[in-house]
Amino acid sequence: MQNIIAMYLKRTFFTVFAILTTLIFSSKSAIAQSEIAPADARSAEYRIHCIYIYNFTKYIQWPSDYGKGEFTIGIVGETGLADELKKMADVKTVNGRKILVKRYKNVNEVDKVCPMLILPVQSSDFLSTALRTCNKNTLIITQKAGLAKTGSPINFVSLDGKPKFEMNTTVLDKTDLKVLTQLKSIAILIN
Structure with a gap:
């Protein structure tokens, strides 16, 4: 019974999360088109990606022996996303x-x-x-259209002005990462 309740709560969380993310981004997108400079719209997108990334840590399980101490989120190159992630890191844990x-x-x-x-x-x-x-237990996340089809495990995309993410299940199946069904249910699955 507890498992059923837990599954229901997780499914409900992701449904609410997906709806809220869509609503937030839709309103930010409409505002961005009319009032906000492109840099501000990009900041809103980074904040939403940051929320997704943090939630990935809840619905993807790494092997228990993979890493102790701090949970490292690496970023290659310069991006405003790093600033948003640092703000999150100041108040959240994994x-x-x-x-x-x-x-x-x-x-x-x-x-x-x-x-x-x-x-x-x-x-x-x-x-x-x-x-x-990279280690096969490193979750690689990209932000460019088409990269999930070329091997990125998770790739952020924008569909109809809304942030979404693609998940390449074939690539993820080759890792020791366990992706929970709730996360797969809101992803655009690429095989």
């Missing part, structure tokens, strides 16, 4: 672990243990290298 947001100039600098690695649009050329060189 399973009791402090979040460390770490910037890298290129993929070759990424620490051996880095649970999450973000490749912003300007760093998307590093995807193939990241897939070859």
